[in-house]
Amino acid sequence: MTSSSEVRPAQRGRERAGAGLALRGATLGRPGVPVLEGVDLEVVSGEILSVVGPSGCGKSTLLRTLAGLLPPLVGTATQDGSPLTGPAADRALVFQEDALLPWRTLRANVELPLAISGVPRNERRAQAASWLDRVGLAGLARQLPHRVSGGQRQRAQLARALAARPRAVLMDEPFGALDAQTRAGMQDLLVEVLRGTGATVVFVTHDVDEALFLGDRVALLGSGRLTAVRDIPRPRDRAAHDDPAHVALRRDVLTSLSI
Amino acid sequence: MTETARPPAGNTPRYPRQARRYALRLVSLAATLGLWQLLTSLNVDLWLRFSQFPTVADVARAFADRLSGPDYWTDLTDSLTRILTGFLLAAVLGVATGVLVARSRLAEDLLGPLLEVVRPIPAIALVPVAILLFPSNEQGIVFITCTAAFFPVLVSTRHAVRALTPVWEEAVLTMGGGRWRILGSVVLPGALPGIFGGLSVGIGVSWICVISAEMISGQYGVGYRTWQDYTVVDYPGVFVGMVTIGILGWLTSTAVELLGRRLTRWLPRTSYVPGGRAPRAREARPASVTARPEAKQEVAHDQLV
Numbered sequence: 001m002t003s004s005s006e007v008r009p010a011q012r013g014r015e016r017a018g019a020g021l022a023l024r025g026a027t028l029g030r031p032g033v034p035v036l037e038g039v040d041l042e043v044v045s046g047e048i049l050s051v052v053g054p055s056g057c058g059k060s061t062l063l064r065t066l067a068g069l070l071p072p073l074v075g076t077a078t079q080d081g082s083p084l085t086g087p088a089a090d091r092a093l094v095f096q097e098d099a100l101l102p103w104r105t106l107r108a109n110v111e112l113p114l115a116i117s118g119v120p121r122n123e124r125r126a127q128a129a130s131w132l133d134r135v136g137l138a139g140l141a142r143q144l145p146h147r148v149s150g151g152q153r154q155r156a157q158l159a160r161a162l163a164a165r166p167r168a169v170l171m172d173e174p175f176g177a178l179d180a181q182t183r184a185g186m187q188d189l190l191v192e193v194l195r196g197t198g199a200t201v202v203f204v205t206h207d208v209d210e211a212l213f214l215g216d217r218v219a220l221l222g223s224g225r226l227t228a229v230r231d232i233p234r235p236r237d238r239a240a241h242d243d244p245a246h247v248a249l250r251r252d253v254l255t256s257l258s259i
Numbered sequence: 260m261t262e263t264a265r266p267p268a269g270n271t272p273r274y275p276r277q278a279r280r281y282a283l284r285l286v287s288l289a290a291t292l293g294l295w296q297l298l299t300s301l302n303v304d305l306w307l308r309f310s311q312f313p314t315v316a317d318v319a320r321a322f323a324d325r326l327s328g329p330d331y332w333t334d335l336t337d338s339l340t341r342i343l344t345g346f347l348l349a350a351v352l353g354v355a356t357g358v359l360v361a362r363s364r365l366a367e368d369l370l371g372p373l374l375e376v377v378r379p380i381p382a383i384a385l386v387p388v389a390i391l392l393f394p395s396n397e398q399g400i401v402f403i404t405c406t407a408a409f410f411p412v413l414v415s416t417r418h419a420v421r422a423l424t425p426v427w428e429e430a431v432l433t434m435g436g437g438r439w440r441i442l443g444s445v446v447l448p449g450a451l452p453g454i455f456g457g458l459s460v461g462i463g464v465s466w467i468c469v470i471s472a473e474m475i476s477g478q479y480g481v482g483y484r485t486w487q488d489y490t491v492v493d494y495p496g497v498f499v500g501m502v503t504i505g506i507l508g509w510l511t512s513t514a515v516e517l518l519g520r521r522l523t524r525w526l527p528r529t530s531y532v533p534g535g536r537a538p539r540a541r542e543a544r545p546a547s548v549t550a551r552p553e554a555k556q557e558v559a560h561d562q563l564v
Contacts, residue, residue: 067433089435099426103448103525112444113434146527164434 018046018200019079019090019167021066026075028058028065034073035061039226041219043168045080048194048201048235050211053221054257059204062221063170066202067093079168089117092166094157096173100145106156107132107141113164131159134193151182155189162193168200176205187213191236208253212246213238220256227256313495321495322502330484338481339507341397342469345404346462353409353461354454357416358446374413382407382464383471390476400472400480407468408461412454419453420446452526455519462515466508481507 021043029035035058043049043066053059064070065077068087077084079091087093092113100109110128119127132141135155137148145153154174161169175183187210194201205211211218216235220227230249234240292315302310313321325331359366360374382403389399427445436444473482485500 064429067429069429069432087429087432087435089433091433093429093433095426095430098424099430101427101430101445101448102527103451103523112431116431116434116436116440144525160430170433 017167018198020045020081021091021168021200021202022078023062023065023072024076024078026065026072026077028061028070028072030070031073035224036221036226037074037224039075041226041229043200043202045200046198047216048203048214049229050215050218050232051202051204051221052206052208052211052218052253052257055206057221058224059206059221060172063093063172063202063204066168067091067170069093089113089164090167092161092164092169094161094169094171094174097150097153097177098145100153100156100160102145105142105144106137106148106152109145109156110160110163113160117164127163128159131163132156135159135189151178151186154178154186158190158193162197162199165197166199168202169194171201171203173205174203175210176207183210190214208250208257212250212253218249218253220253222257311494313498317495318498318502321493322499325496325499330479333479334481334484335503335507337479338469338473341400341473341480342404342462342465342511345401345469346408346465348401349405349408349461349465350412350458352405353412353457354416354447356409357413357454357457358420358442358450360413361417361420362446374410378410378414382468383475386472386475389472396476396478399476400469403472404465404469408465411460411464412457415453415457415460416450419450419456422453423449452519452523455515455523458515458519459512462512463508466504466511470504 023039023041026039027034027037028039039062041062051059051062061070065072066084068077068084068091071077071084100106101112104112107125107128110131111124114124114127129138129141132138135158137152137155137159140148140152145156148156157174161171175186178186191214201214203211203214212232212235214236215232217229217231219229230252232249233245234243240246295312296315298309299312299314300316304310356370356374360370361367385403385406386399389402393399393402423446427449428441431441431445469480470482470485473480474486481500481503485497485504488494488496488500
């Protein structure tokens, strides 16, 4: 309730700090099927945390727990110190694919979170249009999701997630189904649109290079636990690729994943 | 070379082809009527006995008589009122119950067994129940029609709701949407294609039951009239009734079908048309080109006259 009233003034959104999320001594998974155990993780307000791990290691479970869709089996999940009680509008989730409602046009999809948080119709329309413009979909606003390409669908999903100015954005391999070229473009777009939102981002991926490009820090998952959290030198800098510190970290991450 | 020769030949057919298909359908109906007329007017008796059968001409004459009388239209409106009331009730109740049973474990446990036991009973076997329960025949007939359509709608709604993609719901939940928002923005629109499958079956079953119920206990109504005609050995009258039922059934199910197609236009459809051509023809719009020579010809005919 408080979050939706806070969201409304558009100019205040920029000053709002991102949410600080934390897991303490947490076992995550569905009841009876624990996937990750003993997780202690702190996501600092405003940072981008990449999460990498082999498929099936519980990356999505971690994200769903932070979203509030899946309560921790043991331990606690908190946002700014208070426990998570369920999903909320200030923690948006971006899925790998096909999460747009297929019967709504791209614009109507972006308008949905605004409608839920009670933005009046005219303002909704204007905000959705400006978000679609920012992700480069201004001309496709009236198209249905299945009429546009996979990359365009993910752009629309990004616009939808950011439209209600969430304080945290949780992304579940959002570019996983895209080809390499589209993917690099989407990473740049993501950096671009996140600028100025102040939102905390948890970005799950199985692509090490993507994780090291986007993140301020990278969390490594493997064999049912959180194995390490490392700082990333020169985040979001394409030129950092040859940086010796970067190369060393990349090698470390790759070896830790292959064990 | 052949490719370049093709387009003009391939572009013209849209209207003619469509017209040819309608012509074919008419031919099929006309041939059936012709065969019927032939067999009955010649009094063919080869194991199947057509000598007692009314001819097409008899039926047509009886139909024309009925159309000019007042009873026919009363019967028609009575039957339509009954079926529409029953069917609409069934649609609302079926969708509501289907969603409830699919989404709530408590509702599934409470209602599931009851529904499963009642479902196999043919609605027409509920005539005694209807007579005992309802003060008037009218309500009993609506009850039977409603029960008949209720189950197909219920079952298809339940399946459609259970088959919804979970990420749609998760997406709306993480936007802060509550139970009603999910119902209105995810469950109902997402299940609509399945629901319309149930409605199409339901309207068909409704006709079966409304006609049968009218035959048993109605006053007025197409089913009642048809049975009345049979008891007084007015066979052409019986056929008038049957034709009426056929046409009404066809119209109502087409209406349901069209409404369904309209509401689920967002569904990705394959561009494959059985036996037809790629949808390219539609964009090419050759209609105006073909229309012109025809129009000219018509003018020429008029001038000749």
